[in-house]
Amino acid sequence: MQKTSISESVIRRLPRYYRFLSALERIGQERISSKELASQLGLTASQIRQDLNCFGEFGQQGYGYNISALRKQLKIIIGLEKKRSAIIVGAGNLGKVIAANIDFESFGFCLSGIFDIDHEICGKEIAGFTVKHMSELLSFCQREKPFVAVLCIPQEAAQETADTLIALGIKGFWNFSHCDLNADPEITQVENVHLGDSLMMLSYRVTKNNK
Amino acid sequence: MQKTSISESVIRRLPRYYRFLSALERIGQERISSKELASQLGLTASQIRQDLNCFGEFGQQGYGYNISALRKQLKIIIGLEKKRSAIIVGAGNLGKVIAANIDFESFGFCLSGIFDIDHEICGKEIAGFTVKHMSELLSFCQREKPFVAVLCIPQEAAQETADTLIALGIKGFWNFSHCDLNADPEITQVENVHLGDSLMMLSYRVTKNNK
Structure with missing residues (x-):
């Protein structure tokens, strides 16, 4: 059973666990100890056990984790077995790249429409969708x-x-618009993507490492 | 003076502080208390004070932070006043969007070249650069x-x-290649961008909020 108020940093590690377990499953590995998992992910075994304990009982003393079973449970916890309808609003260069390169179905969504305000773009085909106004x-x-x-x-x-979209019933935003959106977190979930923050992190690290 | 071993989560908050202070400076605000800053960023005042204390002495009891001075110091800490040469390797759709939409100079870098392996793409102009082989x-x-x-x-x-790039002297990667790169962290810094992880976070939150 899922406990409430799990810390943001624990939640942020879930996709990484899921990705890593998926890769292990692909190469046919059946189980892994928390120690091995930790060493591969650059974490500690105790941190991994604590993280996963927030979501349920996984693993077995002396056996470790069954990779396929743990992956399946994380998939459900993250909601990836759903196929929630997603739309892209804005069909400029970035919208096009996302439509063409993100496999929404792997992440719990299915793309159902692409919209733009520019009449020049509307009517064009992107990733199998006709852009609507x-x-x-x-x-x-x-x-x-x-x-x-x-x-x-x-x-x-x-x-x-x-x-406008919240009023029309949208429950979550994947926001690439270079700003933090205001929305009532009880109703609407916002995942702001700030690529610039990521580039700043690289700048910080190379600066610190090359003084 | 910068202390060593600052936690990853503190470091990850730096770009957000910098972005937020930049926005305040743009609208002409001169100072802000840690309490106000905290409330706007959804953090606690004590967390902000602790975070910033990792990097130096900022702010003044009863006055708060001088926005422009703090922003300037964060800019130096993150290395944003540098103009380090950056190249883009891979000039497909994503490479094009990054070349055209990321203002590298705001983030401590300047774009100096774009490369691809595809002879069809090489020789074309992207964001003012001729793609090289x-x-x-x-x-x-x-x-x-x-x-x-x-x-x-x-x-x-x-x-x-x-x-290959490490052997040629590259000191950092902004990696959009859907994998975690192996590199010696003493020599090479890697910032892996996993857009899928971000979409999984949205999936997790809408799932949790719409049970």
């Missing part, structure tokens, strides 16, 4: 009830568009 | 001494290409 959003949402929206629009338009 | 990498690196490489190549080619 934003004016069709209301009728689309009433009909298809998309669950999450990927925001690939300029910062200036992001909050207003998000507010 | 990978066979020119050696002479380019000897001449221009790029500091970091943005890897936008398929997973299968990532480690081998990274090893």
Whole structure:
């Protein structure tokens, strides 16, 4: 059973565990000790046991973890077995790359539509979808009830568009719009992607390492 | 003076502080208390004080932080005042989006070249650069001494290409290749970008919130 108030840093490690277990399963490995898992992931065995204990009882003293079983349970915990409808809002370069390169079905979603405000872009095909105009959003949402929206629009338009989408029933945003969206966390989940933060981390590390 | 062994989660918050202070400076605000800063960032005042204490003495009892001074110091700590040469390796859709949309100079780098292995892509212009063939990498690196490489190549080619680049003097990777690179952390810094992990976090949160 899942306990409440699990720390953000524990939650942030879940995808990494899932990815790593998936890779082990692909090469046919059946089990792994928390010590081995820790050493491969650059963590401690006790941290891994503590992390996983937040979500249930996994592993067995002296045996370790059954890779396929643990992966399957993490898949359910993360919600990856769902196929929640997702739309992309903003079909510029970034929207196109995401539509073409992200395998939404591996991450608990299925792409159901792509929208843009630019009449030049609307009507074009991207990743098998005909880009629709934003004016069709209301009728689309009433009909298809998309669950999450990927925001690939300029910062200036992001909050207003998000507010509209929340009113239309969107429950989560994958936000690439270079800003932190305001939304009631009881109703709407926001995952802000700040690629610049990631590049700053690289800058910090190379700076620290090359003084 | 910078202390050693600052925790990863503290370091990960630095870009957010920097971004937020930059926004406050843009609107002309001069100072902020740790309490106000905390409330705006969803942290506690004591956490902010502890985080910043890892890097030096900032702020003043009863006055708070001077926004412009703190931003300037964080800029130096993160290394953003540098202009380290960066190359993009892989000029497919993602490489193109990064070249066109990331303002490297804001993040301590300047873009100095774009490379691809595909003869169809080489010679084309992207973001003001003529894409060079990978066979020119050696002479380019000897001449221009790029500091970091943005890897936008398929997973299968990532480690081998990274090893080549390390041998050519590359000190850091911004890695979009869907894998965690192996590199000696004493010599080479790696920032792996896993967009899928971010989408999994959204899946986890909407799942937890919509049971």
